[in-house]
Amino acid sequence: MxxxxxxxxxxxxxxxxxxxxxxxxxxxxxxxxxxxxxxxxxxxxxxxxxxxxxxxxxxxxxxxxxxxxxxxxxxxxxxxxxxxxxxxxxxxxxxxxxxxxxxxxxxxxxxxxxxxxxxxxGAQWRRYRYRISDGPAAHDPLRRDVLRHRRPLDVEAMARASAPLLGEHDFLSFCRPREGATTVRELRELRWERPGEGRADEGLIVATVVADAFCHHMVRSLVGALLGVGEGRRPESWPAEVLAARTREASTRDGAGAAPLCPPQGLTLDHVAYPPDEELAAWAARTRTLRSPLPAEGP
Known part of the structure; x- marks a missing residue:
């Protein structure tokens, strides 16, 4: 209490x-x-x-x-x-x-x-959205919550590359760790879409990212890694290799290291969810308990 x-x-x-x-x-x-x-x-x-x-x-x-x-x-x-x-x-x-x-x-x-x-x-989960404009037809100079990207992106490839990242993992390669804090998180959703005509954010690329919590720079690093896939510079397997590397060392041309960081302007904190009032104390106590690091993952 x-x-x-x-x-x-x-x-x-x-x-x-x-x-x-x-x-x-x-x-x-x-x-x-x-x-x-x-x-x-x-x-x-x-x-x-x-x-x-x-x-x-x-x-x-x-x-x-x-x-x-x-x-x-x-x-x-x-x-x-x-x-x-x-x-x-x-x-x-x-x-x-x-x-x-x-x-x-x-x-x-x-x-x-x-x-x-x-x-x-007391928060149960948080949802962020990252918005990208990848072509002149979608660029809107009045919007300050969208990243203006110069190259076209393959949304389907980015979605496929996101799937192995879902679940509970040590996201060290996608975080700037804080002293004494865990980098273990449960990534519940990482979805990419290009909304069609008449929908909100029409013509943009929108990533929806949901987790129990996020460590420092985690969303921007997830998006940063997947931009390389969307541009065709990295294979679809690369984000999973970055996750498995569990390192803060920089990536090389042929090897996986820490994920690159994308710019901040496309990122918006969209929603924070809380439990019913009668569960608030128990949930906050649970969250304060430092989660033990996960064992090393297989190849």
Whole structure:
């Protein structure tokens, strides 16, 4: 169980942002970040320091449509937010945040949640989408969430090469490991499609990537490895060879090493899923338990 003062309310915020002009999510001195702008706005409204915990930190240039974070506010402060209006405190918080946040960050919904809710450790799975424009007919200069790629890509080959990556593996070759953290993840979906006429993202190539969690740079490395297949520079077997290598050493012309990293601008955090309220504490405790490294895989 998490320690939580009865006079404090835990709030969940659902938000979106255009990551183009941010130096990532995490607050950093001298840098414009999403966390920095959000905590600054909360401080102006609540007039108390407000620290947020996020579902997944995004890199510089990465976007979000379905980001989630939580914070704790004294109930005495929360009660003052509506002022003389008859709005609920959480509705007043969303409205007032809209007035002070920059245009590239939007908080859509605020709600009070149980004290056991943890935006980071309580998440069951996360979904990202990576969008690519691989020809002039699909290039849209007004979209900042799409990678403009110069070569045509073979979507079917990329889809076939993705299949061996599904399941639970040590994704060291696709991650920048953090000290003391595991690189074992369960990749639940890695799907490629080119939406047809009348569908959202018509003409683009869209990768949908779902996992229980992602280590640093994992999605961008998965896409980076598969771009080589889509261009015909690498065989369809190569991403699986990169996975089996379990290394941070660079790849060679004839050998597999760490996956290349694709640019950030095509990547969007799309959705984060959580269990029912009664399962929050157990799920967060399970997630905090460091998973043991998997045994070495066969050839």
């Amino acid at each position: 998490s320690e939580h003062h009865p006079d404090t309310a835990r709030l969940r915020l659902d938000l979106s942002y255009d990551g183009t002009d941010f130096h990532g999510w995490a607050a950093q001195p001298g840098q414009r970040t999403v966390q920095g702008e959000l905590e600054k706005a909360l401080g102006r409204i609540a007039r108390v320091p407000s620290r947020v915990t996020v579902a997944g930190r995004t890199d510089a240039g990465v976007h979000a449509r379905g980001q989630v974070c939580h914070l704790d506010l004294p109930r005495s402060v929360l009660a003052t937010l509506p002022g003389r209006s008859d709005r609920a405190p959480v509705e007043a918080l969303v409205s007032r945040l809209a007035g002070v946040l920059p245009e590239d960050v939007v908080v859509h919904v605020a709600r009070e949640v149980p004290a056991d809710f943890d935006a980071r450790f």
